[in-house]
Amino acid sequence: MNDTSAPTEHTPGTADGPRYDFRAAEPKWQAAWSERACFQVADVPTSGKPKYYVLEMFPYPSGKIHMGHVRNYTLGDVVARYKRAKGFDVLHPMGWDAFGLPAENAARERGVHPAKWTYENIANMRGELKRMGLSLDWTREFATCQPEYYQHQQKLFLDFLASGLVERKESWVNWDPVDGTVLANEQVIDGKGWRSGALVEKKQLSQWFFSITKYAPELLAALDTMDRWPERVRLMQANWIGRSEGARLHFDLAAPEAGIDKVEVYTTRPDTLFGMSFMAIAPEHPLAAAVGARDEKAAAFIAECRSKGTSEAVIETGEKHGYDTGLRVKHPFIEGATFPVWIANFVLMEYGTGAIFGCPAHDQRDLDFARKYNLSVVPVVLPPDADAASFAVGKEAYVGPGVAYNSDFLNGLDVDAAKRAAIDALAAKSQGLGVVNWRLRDWGVSRQRYWGCPIPVIHCESCGVVPVPADQLPVRLPEDVTFDRPGNPLDHHPTWKHVACPSCGKAARRETDTFDTFVDSSWYFARYCCASDTTQPLARAAVDHWMPVDQYIGGIEHAILHLLYSRFFTRAMKATGHISVDEPFAGLFTQGMVNHESYRAEDGAWLYPEEIDKRPDGTAVHKVTGLPVTVGRIEAMSKSKRNTIDPGEIIQRYGADTARWFILSDNPPERDMEWTESGAAGAYRFTQRVYRLAEGVVGANGPCPSEFGTDGRALRRATHKAIAAVTDALENFSFNVAVARLYELANAIADAERAAGTAANEPNLAWARREAVEMLARLCAPMMPHVAEEIVALLYPGSLNLVADLPWPDADPALLIAETVTIAVQIMGKLRGTVSVAPDSPAATVIALAEAEANVARGLEGKRIVKRVHVPNRIVNFVIAG
RNA sequence: GCGGGUGUGGCGAAAUGGUAACCGCAGCAGACUCAAAAUUUGCCGAGCGCAAGCUCUUGUCGGUUCGAGUCCGACCACCCGCACCA
Numbered sequence: 001m002n003d004t005s006a007p008t009e010h011t012p013g014t015a016d017g018p019r020y021d022f023r024a025a026e027p028k029w030q031a032a033w034s035e036r037a038c039f040q041v042a043d044v045p046t047s048g049k050p051k052y053y054v055l056e057m058f059p060y061p062s063g064k065i066h067m068g069h070v071r072n073y074t075l076g077d078v079v080a081r082y083k084r085a086k087g088f089d090v091l092h093p094m095g096w097d098a099f100g101l102p103a104e105n106a107a108r109e110r111g112v113h114p115a116k117w118t119y120e121n122i123a124n125m126r127g128e129l130k131r132m133g134l135s136l137d138w139t140r141e142f143a144t145c146q147p148e149y150y151q152h153q154q155k156l157f158l159d160f161l162a163s164g165l166v167e168r169k170e171s172w173v174n175w176d177p178v179d180g181t182v183l184a185n186e187q188v189i190d191g192k193g194w195r196s197g198a199l200v201e202k203k204q205l206s207q208w209f210f211s212i213t214k215y216a217p218e219l220l221a222a223l224d225t226m227d228r229w230p231e232r233v234r235l236m237q238a239n240w241i242g243r244s245e246g247a248r249l250h251f252d253l254a255a256p257e258a259g260i261d262k263v264e265v266y267t268t269r270p271d272t273l274f275g276m277s278f279m280a281i282a283p284e285h286p287l288a289a290a291v292g293a294r295d296e297k298a299a300a301f302i303a304e305c306r307s308k309g310t311s312e313a314v315i316e317t318g319e320k321h322g323y324d325t326g327l328r329v330k331h332p333f334i335e336g337a338t339f340p341v342w343i344a345n346f347v348l349m350e351y352g353t354g355a356i357f358g359c360p361a362h363d364q365r366d367l368d369f370a371r372k373y374n375l376s377v378v379p380v381v382l383p384p385d386a387d388a389a390s391f392a393v394g395k396e397a398y399v400g401p402g403v404a405y406n407s408d409f410l411n412g413l414d415v416d417a418a419k420r421a422a423i424d425a426l427a428a429k430s431q432g433l434g435v436v437n438w439r440l441r442d443w444g445v446s447r448q449r450y451w452g453c454p455i456p457v458i459h460c461e462s463c464g465v466v467p468v469p470a471d472q473l474p475v476r477l478p479e480d481v482t483f484d485r486p487g488n489p490l491d492h493h494p495t496w497k498h499v500a501c502p503s504c505g506k507a508a509r510r511e512t513d514t515f516d517t518f519v520d521s522s523w524y525f526a527r528y529c530c531a532s533d534t535t536q537p538l539a540r541a542a543v544d545h546w547m548p549v550d551q552y553i554g555g556i557e558h559a560i561l562h563l564l565y566s567r568f569f570t571r572a573m574k575a576t577g578h579i580s581v582d583e584p585f586a587g588l589f590t591q592g593m594v595n596h597e598s599y600r601a602e603d604g605a606w607l608y609p610e611e612i613d614k615r616p617d618g619t620a621v622h623k624v625t626g627l628p629v630t631v632g633r634i635e636a637m638s639k640s641k642r643n644t645i646d647p648g649e650i651i652q653r654y655g656a657d658t659a660r661w662f663i664l665s666d667n668p669p670e671r672d673m674e675w676t677e678s679g680a681a682g683a684y685r686f687t688q689r690v691y692r693l694a695e696g697v698v699g700a701n702g703p704c705p706s707e708f709g710t711d712g713r714a715l716r717r718a719t720h721k722a723i724a725a726v727t728d729a730l731e732n733f734s735f736n737v738a739v740a741r742l743y744e745l746a747n748a749i750a751d752a753e754r755a756a757g758t759a760a761n762e763p764n765l766a767w768a769r770r771e772a773v774e775m776l777a778r779l780c781a782p783m784m785p786h787v788a789e790e791i792v793a794l795l796y797p798g799s800l801n802l803v804a805d806l807p808w809p810d811a812d813p814a815l816l817i818a819e820t821v822t823i824a825v826q827i828m829g830k831l832r833g834t835v836s837v838a839p840d841s842p843a844a845t846v847i848a849l850a851e852a853e854a855n856v857a858r859g860l861e862g863k864r865i866v867k868r869v870h871v872p873n874r875i876v877n878f879v880i881a882g
Numbered sequence: 883g884c885g886g887g888u889g890u891g892g893c894g895a896a897a898u899g900g901u902a903a904c905c906g907c908a909g910c911a912g913a914c915u916c917a918a919a920a921u922u923u924g925c926c927g928a929g930c931g932c933a934a935g936c937u938c939u940u941g942u943c944g945g946u947u948c949g950a951g952u953c954c955g956a957c958c959a960c961c962c963g964c965a966c967c968a
Contacts, residue, residue, distance in 0.1 A: 231886080231887095232885095232886055232887070232962090232963080235885065235886060235963090236886085236963060236964075239885065239963080240964080242964095242967070244967075244968090246968080265968080266968065267968060268967095268968065269968080280968090320966075344966095345966085346966040346968095347968080348967065348968090351967045351968075352967075352968065356968045357968085358968090363968065364883085365966055365968075366968080437967085437968095439967055556962085556963090559963080560963090560964095665894095665905085666894055666895085666906080666907090667894055671888090671894095673894080674893090674894075676894090676907075678907055679894080679906080681907095682906065682907060683906095685920095686906090688920095689921095692921090734896095736894090736895075736896090736906095737895095737896070737904090737905085739905075739906080740895090740896070740904060740905035740906075741904090743905050743906070747905090822901080826900085826901085828948080829900095829948065829949040829950095830949095831901050854934095855934085855935080866948090869900095869948050869949075871900060871949095874900050875900045875901075875949080877900080877948050878948085879949095
């Protein structure tokens with residue numbers, strides 16, 4: 001690992017090796033930071049400094065870090081190091097989202113225990129992260145699979161349960177009959193289980209749910225106050241929560257069916273009730289089940305929906321199927337009118353009440369269904385400018401504004417007024433009321449898995465569900481499990497689930513489901529604040545000090561689930577007295593992906609970047625065979641496309657600073673970026689260049705001289721302008737701009753170096769150069785901390801100061817004022833020349849100079865100046881006539 | 883279908899309504915070298931012109947303004963998210 005051999009052909013350097021040897025420097029400074037505990041903070045600091053909590057989404061320990069991690073953790077580290085230099089106590093922790101399916105798959109496929117696999121991966125990835133030189137407080141590290149962590153999660157669950165924030169209820173789930181487990185929607189592909197390939201069934205199971213819907217109104221309302229979240233994420237969450245206003249009403253059946261005498265529906269269009277032509281109920285609706293019990297054809301139809309309901313073919317074509325039950329419902333307003341009840345595949349049991357009234361004229365789905373089954377289509381909303389006698393609905397439902405007609409007492413009202421009138425009429429008959437409906441559903445957290453946090457309850461035949469007493473926590477996962485057959489190993493375990501009921505002492509059964517791993521990640525951010533407290537989930541003093549997270553950074557893929565669950569969990573923890581804040585993340589930043597070119601051989605096989613040679617004309621050949629290679633699209637790095645770059649190798653070859661610098665320099669962090677070899681090599685050249693510039697200024701220490709020559713003044717101005725510009729860029733997450741300003745400063749130093757070679761008598765230029773190099777290093781420090789330390793150590797031999805402990809430099813305001821400013825001179829908004837004047841020169845002076853400028857004067861010749869616009873220090877514009 | 887985002891040189895991009903293209907990558911020409919690498923100097927949106935300079939150019943069309951990449955309106959293209967949500 002500690003390879004200090006001569007650089008390979010990829011590491012440019014002089015004949016005797018590169019001047020700056022990152023292979024020696026990076027471990028040295030990482031050790032120095034660690035020895036001085038630079039990045040450790042107390043649970044409750046006494047420094048009196050303001051706090052700043054920087055957090056990046058913690059990684060799943062898959063085995064190796066990828067470029068997405070490098071980008072994520074570099075972004076966070078820049079913020080953490082910058083804020084620390086700005087005088088904040090910075091909390092910047094790291095841990096592992098360690099439960100989950102891949103560990104179980106490894107166990108099934110390779111026979112390695114999930115714990116062993118996970119902890120080995122963690123060890124490897126921890127080493128890789130440490131080599132990146134991140135300013136992390138490693139004393140707070142934990143993995144969610146440790147009982148020391150999940151025991152507290154079990155306690156939180158018990159508290160939620162006691163507070164009515166958890167319930168056990170029946171729900172329809174995707175069931176894989178071969179693997180014997182519930183599948184998430186994302187795990188169902190083409191109606192089949194993603195692992196087994198078995199046709200997925202809909203099955204009703206008793207599951208644990210967190211009552212996130214209780215918080216739907218406030219989770220939605222609070223989005224408006226979260227001004228440091230991306231607009232896009234807030235909108236996605238708002239859509240997900242999905243508030244809609246409408247009416248809930250019931251229809252009486254003409255004749256009761258198996259004791260059911262009415263059906264409740266939800267609608268957003270009660271104004272269209274007079275356009276009803278049928279009722280449709282979901283295949284999972286109780287009334288459908290009742291019909292199915294006596295009608296074989298209905299039962300067959302329901303079964304078909306169950307097996308095909310989730311297949312992509314049905315969803316994509318949107319084809320609607322129905323079955324006429326023969327039942328009829330009475331219209332609430334039209335005396336004597338009844339309508340048929342259909343079972344329809346497009347009605348969702350999970351939304352609303354699982355039943356709708358169909359108004360084909362004003363709903364596209366209802367119209368498609370009505371046309372297919374020859375049901376009547378009666379328009380009841382007349383579009384503006386349409387004629388009541390001739391208006392008809394063809395293939396497109398009319399969903400726009402208009403006036404009610406064909407609608408008895410609603411006639412003449414516009415859509416909104418008709419809705420209100422219809423709801424009032426329903427309420428008067430006690431047949432319905434106005435309601436707010438939510439798309440958000442309660443969060444089912446039961447998983448039939450081994451590698452997850454056990455749900456701490458016991459099922460007793462006499463007592464029902466009994467929570468595990470808090471003093472018996474944690475409920476530990478047994479280690480001796482087998483993965484030799486499908487299903488949940490916890491269920492197969494010979495002894496684990498057999499326990500005495502804590503309440504009555506009789507033989508009882510432990511819950512064998514474990515939590516969805518999203519539970520683990522819904523509170524880890526708070527746990528970091530007090531990670532060493534073994535007695536309770538959260539220590540209020542520490543959590544109240546550090547929470548909320550000031551800056552959270554991660555991928556957009558978590559825009560909904562993880563972030564919404566965490567927001568809910570924080571509210572639930574507040575309700576149970578564990579935390580004081582409502583919102584966990586005050587600021588959110590979503591980074592773009594890291595992409596790379598892809599390559600394919602002639603036979604279509606994907607090739608790794610290291611298998612090909614790029615030629616200057618942009619084409620590529622296979623290194624071994626010499627055959628041409630197709631250079632494909634630039635797309636997200638993925639193992640299947642083989643367009644991945646291993647960060648470990650990049651750090652080995654170029655150093656961590658190079659990787660960090662390049663990943664920040666290319667483009668704005670919220671946008672997708674392309675990883676390129678030449679870009680990485682360019683970043684490496686810059687690390688060497690900065691160090692070389694430093695070597696040229698060693699020794700010019702001492703107090704600031706009072707007089708400088710022309711070159712010295714210019715360089716000092718460039719230095720202080722850079723301080724101001726880089727500070728501004730870092731504050732705004734414009735890291736690519738910060739990088740550009742630092743390149744400029746390096747270029748200015750190089751210019752001064754040349755000037756020093758020719759103008760030997762320039763006074764104190766050496767001091768100005770040393771100042772510039774020191775500032776360059778310190779401004780670079782959040783991005784490339786190791787080079788920065790090496791340079792400052794070079795400038796101040798024997799000093800024990802670490803850049804990591806130095807305050808952020810301030811720009812000297814006097815040096816931010818230019819000696820002269822260049823004013824653009826326009827005629828009619830077109831640039832015609834420039835003039836140089838002292839800053840803040842009076843308008844009359846500037847305008848006179850501008851008019852005298854040769855090219856401007858030519859343009860003004862023979863013209864009448866109508867208006868002279870002068871913007872101080874920027875521009876003069878002449879408006880002319882004739 | 884609904885919602886959102888993005889369109890600027892060969893490429894990634896920059897630009898509080900005020901000189902469009904900073905900075906980097908790639909490229910071209912030169913210096914150094916026996917040579918290469920490394921380093922380094924210069925050029926580098928398009929067109930016209932010997933030059934001074936002129937014209938055009940931020941997806942398209944229009945508007946506001948002394949002045950628009952930026953603000954407003956319409957449209958086009960691409961990308962992303964959600965989606966049989968009643």
